[in-house]
Amino acid sequence: MIDDAVVVENAEKWFGLNPALANVSLRVHQGEFVVLLGRNGAGKSTLLRVMARLVKPNRGGVRICGVDVARDPERGRERIGLVAHQTFLYPGLSARENLRLHARLHGIEGAGERVAAALSEAGLDLSADRPVRGFSRGMQQRLAIARATLHGPELVLLDEPFTGLDLEAAELLSERLRQWAAAGRTIVMATHNLEQGPEGVTRWVLLDRGRIVTEWTGDSRAARSRYRQFLTGAPDSSVGPRN
Amino acid sequence: MIDLQKYLGLLALLAMMAALYAIFVLAPVELTMGIVQKIFYFHVASAWVGFLAIYLVCFCSLRFLRKRDRQWDVRAASAAEVGAVFLTLNLVSGPIWAKPVWGIWWTWDARLTTTFVLWLIYMGYLMLRRLVESPEQRARLSAVVSIFGAVNALVVYMANRWWRTQHPQPVIAGGEDSGLHPDMWLALSVTLLALALLFFCLWKMGCDLERSRESVESLRRIAQRHLREVR
Amino acid sequence: MKFWSQTAAILMKDILTEYRTRDVLTSMLLFGLLVILMFHFAFESDLEGIRKFGPGLLWMTFIFAGLLGMNRSFAGEKENDALEGLMLSPVSWSSIYLGKMLANLLFLLLAEAIILCLFSFLFNYGIWPRIGWMAAITFLGTLGFASVGTLLAAVSANTRMSEVMLPVLLVPLVLPVILSAVLATAANFAQPPEEQVMFFWIPVLAAYDIIFVTLSLMTFDYVLEK
Numbered sequence: 212m213i214d215d216a217v218v219v220e221n222a223e224k225w226f227g228l229n230p231a232l233a234n235v236s237l238r239v240h241q242g243e244f245v246v247l248l249g250r251n252g253a254g255k256s257t258l259l260r261v262m263a264r265l266v267k268p269n270r271g272g273v274r275i276c277g278v279d280v281a282r283d284p285e286r287g288r289e290r291i292g293l294v295a296h297q298t299f300l301y302p303g304l305s306a307r308e309n310l311r312l313h314a315r316l317h318g319i320e321g322a323g324e325r326v327a328a329a330l331s332e333a334g335l336d337l338s339a340d341r342p343v344r345g346f347s348r349g350m351q352q353r354l355a356i357a358r359a360t361l362h363g364p365e366l367v368l369l370d371e372p373f374t375g376l377d378l379e380a381a382e383l384l385s386e387r388l389r390q391w392a393a394a395g396r397t398i399v400m401a402t403h404n405l406e407q408g409p410e411g412v413t414r415w416v417l418l419d420r421g422r423i424v425t426e427w428t429g430d431s432r433a434a435r436s437r438y439r440q441f442l443t444g445a446p447d448s449s450v451g452p453r454n
Numbered sequence: 455m456i457d458l459q460k461y462l463g464l465l466a467l468l469a470m471m472a473a474l475y476a477i478f479v480l481a482p483v484e485l486t487m488g489i490v491q492k493i494f495y496f497h498v499a500s501a502w503v504g505f506l507a508i509y510l511v512c513f514c515s516l517r518f519l520r521k522r523d524r525q526w527d528v529r530a531a532s533a534a535e536v537g538a539v540f541l542t543l544n545l546v547s548g549p550i551w552a553k554p555v556w557g558i559w560w561t562w563d564a565r566l567t568t569t570f571v572l573w574l575i576y577m578g579y580l581m582l583r584r585l586v587e588s589p590e591q592r593a594r595l596s597a598v599v600s601i602f603g604a605v606n607a608l609v610v611y612m613a614n615r616w617w618r619t620q621h622p623q624p625v626i627a628g629g630e631d632s633g634l635h636p637d638m639w640l641a642l643s644v645t646l647l648a649l650a651l652l653f654f655c656l657w658k659m660g661c662d663l664e665r666s667r668e669s670v671e672s673l674r675r676i677a678q679r680h681l682r683e684v685r
Numbered sequence: 686m687k688f689w690s691q692t693a694a695i696l697m698k699d700i701l702t703e704y705r706t707r708d709v710l711t712s713m714l715l716f717g718l719l720v721i722l723m724f725h726f727a728f729e730s731d732l733e734g735i736r737k738f739g740p741g742l743l744w745m746t747f748i749f750a751g752l753l754g755m756n757r758s759f760a761g762e763k764e765n766d767a768l769e770g771l772m773l774s775p776v777s778w779s780s781i782y783l784g785k786m787l788a789n790l791l792f793l794l795l796a797e798a799i800i801l802c803l804f805s806f807l808f809n810y811g812i813w814p815r816i817g818w819m820a821a822i823t824f825l826g827t828l829g830f831a832s833v834g835t836l837l838a839a840v841s842a843n844t845r846m847s848e849v850m851l852p853v854l855l856v857p858l859v860l861p862v863i864l865s866a867v868l869a870t871a872a873n874f875a876q877p878p879e880e881q882v883m884f885f886w887i888p889v890l891a892a893y894d895i896i897f898v899t900l901s902l903m904t905f906d907y908v909l910e911k
Contacts, residue, residue, distance in 0.1 A: 225524070226590040229672070263773055266911045269522050289775040299770025303702040303761065315694040316774035318687060342705070358770075519907055574857040581853055585844035595840045598904045599854060602833065605900060606858050609893060613861040616889070617868065 214277030216241050216366050216397035222261050222271035224421075231257040232268065233421040239399060241365075244392050244411055247401040248438050249418035255401035258418070259368050262399070263291050276365060289317070292364035294384075296374040298355035302344040306335050306354050309343060310361055317362040325361065333357040333383075352380040356387060367391055369400040385409065405435045417441060459662070462655040469648035476641035484638075493551040499646040501544040501569060503653050505607070507537025508572060511579070512604035515597035527593035528668075530600060531583060532660030536653055538576040545573060564614035571610045575603040589668075691776045695784025700791070702761060709757050709792055713750040717800040720746045721807060735808050740870035744863055746800055747823075748830065751793050752852050755834045758789055759842035772909055782905040786835040793827050810874075818873045818883065825890040826866035829897060830859050836901040839908045865889045 217239040224232040232254045239245050247255040260266040262273055264284040273280045273287075280287035300309050310329060314322035330339045333353040343351060352375075360367065373381055391398055392411045400409065415434045416426040419441075427437065477495050484491035514530035517523075548566065549559040560566065579599055586592035634642070703709055724742050728734050762768035771781050801819070805812045812819060834855055841850035869886035872879040 226588060229675075260911060265769065265772055267522075285775040285777060288773060291773070293773050295766075295769075297766035297769070299767050299773070300765050301698065301702065301761065301767050302764055303705050304698065308698075308701065312694055312698050313770075313774065316691055316771070316776050318690070318775075571857050571860055574853075578854040578857060582840070582844065582850060585846055585850055587845070591843055594907050594910065595843060598907050599837075599840060601904060602836075602858055602897075602900065605896065606861070609861045609896070613864050613889065616885070617864060 213241055214274070215239060216243065216276055217262055217399065218274040219258070219262065220272050220274075222258070222268045222273065224257055224261060224266060224268045230421045232261065234271075235418075235421070235423055236271075237416065237423065239397060241397055242392075242395045243413045244388075244398040244409075245400070245414045245416060246409065246412050246434075247399065247416050247418055248405070248434075248441075249401075249403060250442070251403055253403075253418040254421040255403070255418055256370055257421075259293070259370050259399065259401055262366075262368060263288060263293055289362070290365045291368060292359040292362065292366070293368045293370065294356055294359045294372045295370040296372065298351045299358065300343050300351060300355060303342060305340045305342055306330060306346070307339045309354065310358055313358050313361055319362055329357040329361050347377075348375065349377040349380040352376055353383060356384060360387075360391075364396070366397045366399070369398070369402075371402055372400065373402065373406075405431065405438055459655065459658050462651060462658060466648060466651035466655050469644065469651050473641070473645040473648040476637075476644045481637045481641040482635055487555050490551060490554050493547050495642050495645040496649070497544055497547040497551060498642060499649045500540045500547070501565075502646060503649050504537050504541035504544055504569075505572065507533050507540065507653065508576070508600070508604050508607055511537065511600045515600045518593060518597050524589075524593065527597070528661050528664045529657075530597065532657055532664055534576060534579050534600070535660055536656045538573065538580060539656075540649070540653065541569060541573045541576060544569060564611060564618050567614050568607065568611040572603075572607050575606065579603060688777055688780050691774075692780040692783045692787070695771065695776075695781060696787045696791075699785065699788035703788075703792060709754045710796055712757075713754045713792070713796040714799055716753055717746050717750045717796065718803065720749065721800075721804060725807075732809070735810055736874075736876075739804075739808070739810055740867050740874065743801065743804060743870065744826070744867050746804075747793070747797050747827070748856070748859070748863060750796055750800070751789075751827070751830055751834060752855065754792055754796070755789055755831070755838045755855075756841075756848050756851050758785060758835060758838045763842060768909075769911075778906045778909050779902050781909070782835065782839075782902060785839075786831055786901075789835050789838075790828060790831040793831055794824065797823055797827060812874065815873050815878060819870065822866055822869045822873065822883075822887065822890070825887065825894060826862050826869075829862040829890060829894045832894065832898045832901050833858050836905060836908065839905070861893050862890065865893070 215238050217237065219235060219237040222232050222235045223230070235254070235258060237245075237258070247258065249255050257266055261268050262275065262280075264273070264280040264287060267281075275287040276290050278287045278290070301312070304312070307326060307330065310326040311322060314326055319325055327339075330336055333356065335350065335354060335357075338346065338350065343354065346354065372384055376384065388398065388400075388409055389411060409431060412431060412434070414426060414428055415437075417424045417438070424441075427434070473495070477492055481492075481495075483489055510533045511530045514526050514533060518526035518530060548569075552561070553559050579596055582599055583592055583596050586595055720742070724738075728738060759768070762771075768781075772778065801812065801823070804810055834851075837854045837858070838851055841847040841854060844850045865886040869883050869890065872882035872886070
């Protein structure tokens with residue numbers, strides 16, 4: 212049997228008095244494309260960060276491809292690539308140096324070629340040796356995507372990846388998402404708006420106030436209308452404290 | 455819960471009366487220093503309590519890091535606040551005693567220096583708590599700092615002692631521990647007990663206060679959210 | 686093996702950044718010069734005065750310059766949340782600490798070497814016959830300072846007013862280092878050198894280093910965690 216890509220069991224996380232996650236369990240199979248929906252502060256980001264073991268849950272456990280990340284966070288993180296709206300890039304270093312650093316931290320063999328290939332794939336051949344500080348927002352985003360997936364992660368996590376992207380970078384990201392899905396990578400994406408509805412999503416998971424409210428399958432048009440309904444209507448689920 | 459606090463307060467009050475009696479009636483007046491030596495009892499006892507408090511803070515912080523239970527953070531924070539008060543008491547009463555006896559307000563001997571440094575560590579700890587926004591982060595960061603502070607308090611004391619033995623200076627302090635009259639010992643012990651009880655009482659009150667502050671805060675946040683939704 | 690190569694990667698990253706901009710070293714050196722200048726005007730810097738206050742002045746310059754440098758140490762990591770990027774890599778977080786600490790140590794030692802030369806040059810302070818021991822004392826003292834400083838820089842980077850927070854937390858914690866380093870330096874440069882005193886304080890420095898490097902390694906994960 213193949214291990215599930217992500218298993219979150221009864222995860223609970225408190226920030227002070229506020230529960231960011233309240234008893235969340237989620238299982239993502241290999242090759243699935245799961246979208247986490249919810250308002251700002253519903254716990255999507257925290258859930259992603261619990262998966263990557265950046266956040267230590269107060270209770271509950273996480274396994275990534277069969278690896279218990281509490282026990283062996285490094286082996287869990289090896290399999291993860293995170294694309295977020297922050298770029299994680301060092302502005303003082305060039306594009307190539309940024310990727311090289313990432314390659315060395317991941318212990319990638321033949322780093323030079325992999326880095327060169329990733330740079331040309333991101334369309335950054337010409338500016339590869341210029342410091343990132345001078346890059347446009349779109350270029351930085353392209354580099355950030357190249358960086359997050361340089362080590363060929365089995366599991367790609369995306370945290371509001373479309374926020375602040377220019378049109379070109381957004382198209383590139385959609386293209387990448389299609390490629391990854393086709394290549395059988397597992398994708399978990401958190402977002403609060405579905406304007407750039409991704410394609411090929413296998414499952415939608417709706418979070419509110421740190422809980423999984425409901426989940427469904429289907430295409431993105433149906434999901435969009437269902438999510439809009441949640442945001443505007445359904446008084447029973449939107450009244451009350453939310454974070 | 456409230457009962458415990460009342461009993462503690464009452465006990466502290468009684469012990470304080472007993473301490474005053476022991477200090478001013480029982481214990482003999484010191485020959486060379488005279489009446490001003492009476493300050494010694496509160497001075498020394500508050501230092502001991504203040505010093506023990508940093509290890510209490512450190513202990514609560516370790517428990518917090520292990521358990522991730524907010525209660526331990528509240529306990530650590532409150533112990534630090536009260537500990538800082540006791541140490542301040544010590545630092546203020548010290549010069550009042552020193553001036554008439556030694557002729558100077560302050561001397562950089564090992565104990566004074568260590569107390570001063572520890573006081574600064576307390577202040578750094580308390581300032582850090584004010585300057586970190588997220589409660590969860592505040593708890594973690596201040597816990598780490600308190601561990602460093604507790605270890606460092608020991609190191610500072612040792613280093614200072616070695617320094618003074620390396621370079622013998624005109625020793626002004628000295629003899630007050632040596633050959634203490636039995637009644638003086640009694641007075642010191644009772645004062646120590648009184649201050650320790652007072653510490654625990656204040657500590658308990660501080661914890662409760664912090665808890666109510668937090669519930670008020672969270673209630674306010676909920677109310678704000680409701681208001682926003684109504685609009 | 687993996688641990689050390691990752692530590693080296695993080696260290697090299699900091700060296701490369703510093704090599705590009707030279708921000709930290711330049712500001713530390715300028716600051717050191719200013720302190721020396723102020724010293725000259727505040728005290729009449731005759732040979733007697735230098736003998737007496739020189740070691741203390743040197744270490745105060747080192748500490749203040751170091752505070753300046755270490756305040757910057759996590760500022761670069763905050764931009765674009767690059768630190769989170771490091772934390773997401775399959776590295777032990779201890780290697781992040783060690784990499785940053787070694788970078789700080791290196792920059793500090795470089796700045797201190799230059800300040801020491803300038804000091805000797807400007808005040809005609811004879812350091813050269815005893816430079817070997819001075820190097821050992823400086824290394825041990827700076828190691829202790831950088832180890833606690835790097836950890837606390839990571840702590841204070843999370844606060845409002847982090848530039849103030851770092852000195853308030855750090856100076857009381859490194860007082861044993863300052864004390865032992867100043868006494869050892871003074872003994873080293875005394876006429877004639879007080880070897881016995883010096884050999885008393887050098888092990889104290891080493892012990893401080895061992896205690897606080899260990900403690901920092903044990904607690905750094907808690908500082909980084911989100």
